[in-house]
Amino acid sequence: MGMVDAPLTLAELLPNAAAITVLTGAGISTDSGIPDFRGPQGVWTKDPAAEAMSTIGAYLADPEVRRRAWRSRRDNPVWGAEPNAAHAALVELERAGRLRALITQNIDGLHQRAGSGAGTVLEIHGTLRDAVCLSCGLRTPMPEILRRIDAGEDDPPCAECGGIQKSATISFGQPLDRDVLDAAVTAARSCDLFLAVGTSLTVQPAAGLCLEAVEHGARLVIINAEETPYDGLADAVLRRPIGETLPRLAGIALGGGR
Ligand SMILES: [Zn+2]
Structure with a gap:
């Protein structure tokens, strides 16, 4: 588990991740002109x-x-709005067979517009x-x-x-879709790398997926402008612009070393 082992560098961690589950929040879409x-x-x-x-x-x-x-x-x-380079990087990971599931808190549909598979994207807050x-x-x-x-x-x-x-x-006071949530929990538990992108990790149950992943043996990488409650659990925390950082990480994961 990430808490016990010495932290790995991204160059060690990313190329070896075979089953990546990603969680995205509003921060991935701000470059597309959609406010947080x-x-x-x-x-x-x-x-x-x-x-x-x-x-x-x-x-x-x-x-x-x-x-x-x-x-x-x-x-x-x-x-x-049009999808941006960060959305496109996740499409690349999926097409290379490395991305298992793309859980999103966003309701903007930009992942699908970028080319992510309908069966890969789990919109836990609806559309x-x-x-x-x-x-x-x-x-x-x-x-x-x-x-x-x-x-x-x-x-x-x-x-x-x-x-x-x-x-x-999903409005406040409405339950989440049970099937979508179950699929998200399964994806968190069965991945070897959980990548949280542009989410403050303060809204449950989305945020708790990080813990599910780590408790089931996954490495955790967080890219977000601000601190999150799960930073201490992560193998790497990147507080850098998502539109540049995510394509770079996807490049490292796919062996391009960008
Ligand atoms: Zn009706």
């Missing part, structure tokens, strides 16, 4: 009312919260790219709903049952 929720420039830091839109009770109870939420989805920077009916469960691509917003509807009901719709993201 809780950082200094974060959405919630600037606008506390935005947090109410992400709380299921307020969303169901208050039509004004829903109207505000739909406008916010329409104006979300996700729709104009903004679909809407879901809270009554019948019907899923609809978000752009279809946003076209209704642009056409004048301010809180478009489900086309099947008339129920309240929401983005297919």
Whole structure:
């Protein structure tokens, strides 16, 4: 275990990692122009009312919260964002057969847009790219709903049952998807290197996946701008820009030594 053995250098650790599980957070997408929720420039830091839109009770109870939420989805920077070099580096690792699973806390869909496999990406907080009916469960691509917003509807009901719709993201007060979470735990327990990228590791259960990995024998590498509660458990902690650091690490892992 990482806590017992002497720390390995990245040059020793990365080329030998055969089954890598990655956990990504908001920090991997800031280079794509998508702000972090809780950082200094974060959405919630600037606008506390935005947090109410992400709380299921307020969303169901208050039509004004829903109207505000739909406008916010329409104006979300996700729709104009492109994947960056860090997303691409993870695609490279996957295509080389080294990446086992890509667990993400992000709802922006940029991993799939970069080319990560649909079966590889585990979106534990859901996705903004679909809407879901809270009554019948019907899923609809978000752009279809946003076209209704642009056409004048301010809180478009489900086309099947008339129920309240929401983005297919996990709001505060909603349970995580059990199957997705189970797959994430399995991926954490069965990898030999767990790489946490751009996440403050303060939101559970995502953060606890680091501990699951280490307890099951994996090495832990953390790339994040700020300290995390798991830094002491890690074999390496890199507080460097993700858009440069992740491609470099992928290069080392794949033997290019970039
Ligand atoms: Zn419905």
